[in-house]
Amino acid sequence: MxxxxxxxxxxxxxxxxxxxxxxxxxxxxxxxQKPRPVIEAITRGYAQDYATVHRGVYARSADMTVAYERGRDRVAQFIGAGSPDEIIFVRGATEAINLVAQTWGQMNLKAGDRILLSTLEHHSNIVPWQLLRDRTGVQIDVAPLTADGRIDLDAVEAMLTPAHKLVALAHVSNVLGSVLDAKRAAALAHKVGAKLLLDGCQAVPRLPVDVAALDCDFYVFSGHKLYGPTGIGILWARPEILASMPPWQGGGAMIDKVTFEKTTYLPAPARFEAGTPHIVGVLGLHAAIDYVESIGxxxxxxxxxxxxxxxxxxxxxxxxxxxxxxxxxxxxxxxxxxxxxxxxxxxxxxxxxxxxxxxxxxxxxxxxxxxxxxxxxxxxxxxxxxxxxxxxxxxxxxxxxxxx
Incomplete structure (x- = not known):
């Protein structure tokens, strides 16, 4: 009993x-599941306050733009980002990892380079790198686990070489619940000149996350696991990395100037947010973060x-x-x-x-x-x-x- x-x-x-x-x-x-404050924020967003963002000059659109960008500010505060401009809104962690693979990865990785993953990764932190491997010839290595199901960082240290350009690991395993010593993982990756991407889907709903303290280079998570709505997620990256990454989708909102001869692009975060965003999803995510932090x-x-x-x-x-x-x-x-x-x-x-x-x-x-x-x-x-x-x-x- x-x-x-x-x-x-x-x-x-x-x-x-x-x-x-x-x-x-x-x-x-x-x-x-979703708490009432999240449901109410979504309902209010659609039923009372709805308008587009970043486009309209009328009052409601301006108000919604302020609310939308306030959500970005809230996420930045929640994970310890240095600036709201480091926060990219995406559909979820899966899209965030694909974005990194198809922009930063495509630009920076080539045949002969290596990526290190671990045995316990979610498919969303495996398949995008395999797709990149098939396009570029980069190689993928897989770190083993300890006997009790943690990523074996001693093995990671032994495996890493200067050929490794990226280490991508789950902050918390979605199957085993094992928690990564992320600060040590960052130190090991940086020692050989590699970047560290952390999949934080299972971490942000249950652990305090400070990306500056963790010293990672990319951090991703999904709103729906954080008591927020589906269809909204976060990519955080260091500002100098974002500044070097090309856009991955083209359309409205991410452009500076378009002619048939040439298009120029806005800086991050707008460069990576083509089209009309999930406006009310951001409002719901804001409410979810407020709810979680009200508990602690x-x-x-x-x-x-x-x-x-x-x-x-x-x-x-x-x-x-x-x-x-x-x-x-x-x-x-x-x-x-x-x-x-x-x-x-x-x-x-x-x-x-x-x-x-x-x-x-x-x-x-x-x-x-x-x-x-x-x-x-x-x-x-x-x-x-x-x-x-x-x-x-x-x-x-x-x-x-x-x-x-």
Whole structure:
């Protein structure tokens, strides 16, 4: 039986209208539910305040432009950027990584250069680099993991050479919840003259992030995992890097002057934001950041750490359950039950009103490393409680009874 008591419980469930009483939503690593302030900001943006940005001279358009750019300011403050001009709005982390690969990568990498990834990367931090490899001839190396599922930075140090121009790593694993020592990763990359890109999708909802303190060169994340709307994400990069990167899409808003003979482009961030942006998505992201910071990332991390410990303690007492990842994983617990496919686990838990993720989690190379086709994954958010952990454990006990 589970006996762990949460040291810092959060009382936020009432803020999330899409979570009915008795439903244990444990799939926050895939996408977070939305609190009322985010829903209200989106509704107000469309129903009362809507207008285009950066174009209209009428009052409402000017007001919306101010609100939109205030969202950029808020993101910059949230991640410790030196200036709002370092913040590029994109559809999500996937688009952000593709943008870097197709601009900075295409310009700076060539045959003979190398990129270093790790075994636990999400497909979005693998496939764009493979596409670049196929175009340029750059080579990709893969760092191993430690026994408890962390990126092995000792191995990274041994693998890095001056031929490496980029290191791209997950700040927090979306499968194992393992947290990267990002400052050490930056020091190792910079020692050989490489840039460091961090995938922060699972980090920003649960850990304080300061890009200046981390000393990385690129940082990306998606708004929908941060309790914000889908279709909005962030690329941050050092200003001198952004200044050297060419545009990757052409259209309105990113131009200085267009003639049929020649076009000149605006500086960042406008250069990378062609077309009408996801205006209301930015308003929703602003509200999400305000919501998260009103609780406090330290409190969120403490809360999720307690839920992870409670879950791991309970599941480790069930002989047929295998747990993956480190004991101190950040908000995520992946597991398997002997003789039971994760999809069957997910289906039976759904009957008990417990929602988890079952599959390869867009991390097939990591699944191969773990020796499984898929895992079951419970991931926590600010709205979860020890009651959700109890419902998960009770459901897993039912799974083991059904499958003998």
């Amino acid at each position: 589970m006996t762990t008591v949460l040291t810092r419980p959060l009382d936020t469930l009432a803020d999330f209208p899409a979570i009915p009483f008795g439903w244990a939503y444990l799939d926050t690593a895939a996408t977070a 990332l330290e409190a969120i991390h403490a809360h999720e750490t307690a839920l992870v410990k409670a879950t791991r303690d309970a599941l480790s007492a069930i002989n047929s359950v295998t747990l993956f990842g480190p004991e101190d994983s950040a908000g995520i617990v992946s597991f398997a039950i002997e003789g039971v496919h994760p999809h069957d686990i997910g289906t039976i838990l759904d009957e008990a009103q417990v929602a988890i993720r079952a599959g390869h989690h867009c991390a097939q190379p990591l699944m191969a490393h773990l020796g499984v086709d898929a895992t079951a994954r419970a991931s926590f958010g600010v709205y979860n409680s020890e009651a959700d952990v109890a419902a998960l454990v009770k459901g897993i006990e039912r799974v083991t009874r059904i499958f003998g």
